[in-house]
Amino acid sequence: MVKSCPDPLIYLVDDEYAVRDSLTLLIQSTGQLVRSFESAQDFLDNYNPAQPGCLILDVRMPTMDGLQLQQELKKRDIYIPIIFISGNAEIPDSAKAFRAGAVDFLEKPFDNNLLLKRIKEAVGKDIDIREKLAERRDLQQRIDCLTPREKEVLSLIINSHSNKESAKMLDISPRTIEVHRSRIMKKMQVDSVTELVAMLRDS
Amino acid sequence: MVGEIREVEGLRRDGMVVPIDLSVAEFSINHISYYTAIVRDVSLRKIQEQQDKAHLDELAHVTRIGLMGEMASGIAHEINQPLTAIVSYSQACINFIRAEKPDLAQLGNALNKTLEQALRAGQIIHHMRDFVKSKTRHRSTVDVNSLIQISISLCNSDLKHNNIIQELKLANNLPGIAIDGVQIEQVLLNLIRNSIDALKDLPLEIPRKLTIHTYLNQDNFIECRVKDNGKGIAEADQEKILTPFFTTKPDGMGMGLSICNSIIRAHHGVMSFSSYPGKGTTFYFTLPTQGKING
Structure with missing residues (x-):
């Protein structure tokens, strides 16, 4: 089933301005669309489920941290693939993230080629998930x-x-x-x- | 000058200059005023004081190194932020150069930002090094507010991680004062970290607040208050909290506050606190703005 999909959008949530600004520039320099947010809540308020993509998410943030946002997205049935980035990769954090289905958990500062590779994988995963979901929805409609x-x-x-x-x-x-x-x-x-x-x- | 003790210098018969205390008393007999002047050689006391100060400097230095150790993970986090930005800006620059028609303005802009972040990382490291470097230090004119800003920035990642809202109410009329900046910063870091510890066990629905307030009090002393709305200090512990080796923390040595108290006293200031279990704690200390500080 081939559907015309809008271009993938890379979301970035990090409360640190320099990290947001630099990663935005980097991702843009590879010709991809990117939108960045200062807080988990900002992201939730602006996330567009119609567009495929992935989420680069800082672990340590005030109010709602990365792991909490991951749980919140699950609660809302949003299955956007997540790449975590963290200033101090603590094992319990990364274990938690992976258990909840994270694509990867990168410790800052990380190799950008690795990040770009993970972005590609994550976007591919999201498109797959979307196709599967669409097929299933379609099938369900027929069964209904x-x-x-x-x-x-x-x-x-x-x-x-x-x-x-x-x-x-x-x-x-x-x-x-x-x-x-x-x-x-x-x-x-x-x-x-x-x-x-x-x-x-x-x- | 009557009634007060002045520290002056005297010349001994062997030609040595010695510190002396001079006090003058007035009395009258049959309406005639008489004055008595008492001159006391205080060389011994001065030496004692200097030894005490050296001892305190040493102790403060040792505990400062311990403090840095405890803060290392938070500071590493603070350095990682600019490093991450540097790595990403540089990679973006490489990508820009590889474009068919490189946009030089964009490239220059990204390089400038890289530079800025590198300097920022360097600053944190410089500061850390200054903090642990030497035990004997000279006093220099320091702006207390800027010490507060630096201390807060070193605790930033812990504050953020524990959802603590910080509020700084810093008076803009504080004169620079001659103090050992690193030691006063040590006091501030201890107080801030104690507040973080008191706040991090609060239930999530209560906003966690750390307020630091500076002002010039009526005695012309700089007064600094570090206030939190944390769990407070148990009443039974309050009288012991400033004594050495008393601690309520599972991995604490019990030296933090007692050293802070000594540091402030060595600066001719006063440290004190008020705490209400369940409501919060305020620590405050004063520092004189002129005169006395030269020890």
Whole structure:
């Protein structure tokens, strides 16, 4: 499924001006879009979920620190990949960050080539996540169009029951099963049972 | 001059100049005024005082090195910030140069910023070195407010990490005074760090505030107050808090405040505090603005 995506945007949250300014300049110098924020709250107020990207996040900040923001994003179902940057990489912090799915945890000052590499990976990851989510949403929409009876038949099909078995289990005629089956295929926009099973298994 | 003791210099018969205390008393008999002058050679006391000062300088130096050790991680964090910026600015410069038509204005701008950050990192290191360097120091004219700014900047990362809001109310009419700047800074750092310790256990919903206030008091002394709204000092501990080796901290030596007290006294000032358990603590010290400071 190919969709036209807006250009990725790199978000940067660090309370230190010099770090924000220099990283912004660096990322811009590689031709990427970047937006920086002084605080976690500023980022939350301005984050645009429609645009793919990643988040470079300082660990130690007043009011809401990086790890707290990571938890807050989870709570809000925002799955933007995060690269942590930290002035003193304490092991408990980095362990926490990784457990919650961070892409990396870089200790300041870090090798910028490594950062740029991680940005690329993170953006790729975000685009993947978005495609998967879109596919799943799409699939869910199709499933939502099925009637309760069709859903029952669908679950029998994916559990590899034959028409005959299914008819028996639901106490209806094999002919009716046939009708349900063809409607399901149409609504799910597939040509064969194999395709249908593959589609549901992948998600 | 009647009734007060003056420190003057006297010449001994062997030609040596010695410090003497001179006091004059007045009395009258049958309406006639008489004066008695008492002159006392205080060389011995002066020597004692100097030994005391050397001893204090030494002790202050040792505890200062310990203090730096405790603060090392926070200071490393402060140095890492400009270093990170330098690395990123330089890489951006390299990228600019590689462009087909390098934008020289942009390049120059980024290089200037690199320079600024390098100087900033250097300043922190210079300062650290001055702080631990020598034990015997000369007093020089110092602006107390600038000592406060420096002390706060060294604690910045701890303040930030613990969500402490700092408020500086620094009077702009303070005269420069002749003090040992490093020792007074040591006092300030001790007080600020004690406040951070008192504040960091506060529940999150209470805003943590550190206020530093300077002003010229009515006796023409500079007065400095370091105030927090932390957990306060338990009443039973209050009378012991300034004595050596008393500590409420699990890894404390109990030297911090007692040295601070000695440093302030050696500067002919006074240190004191008021604390209310559950409400907060204010430490304050005074420093004379003229005269007396020459020890």
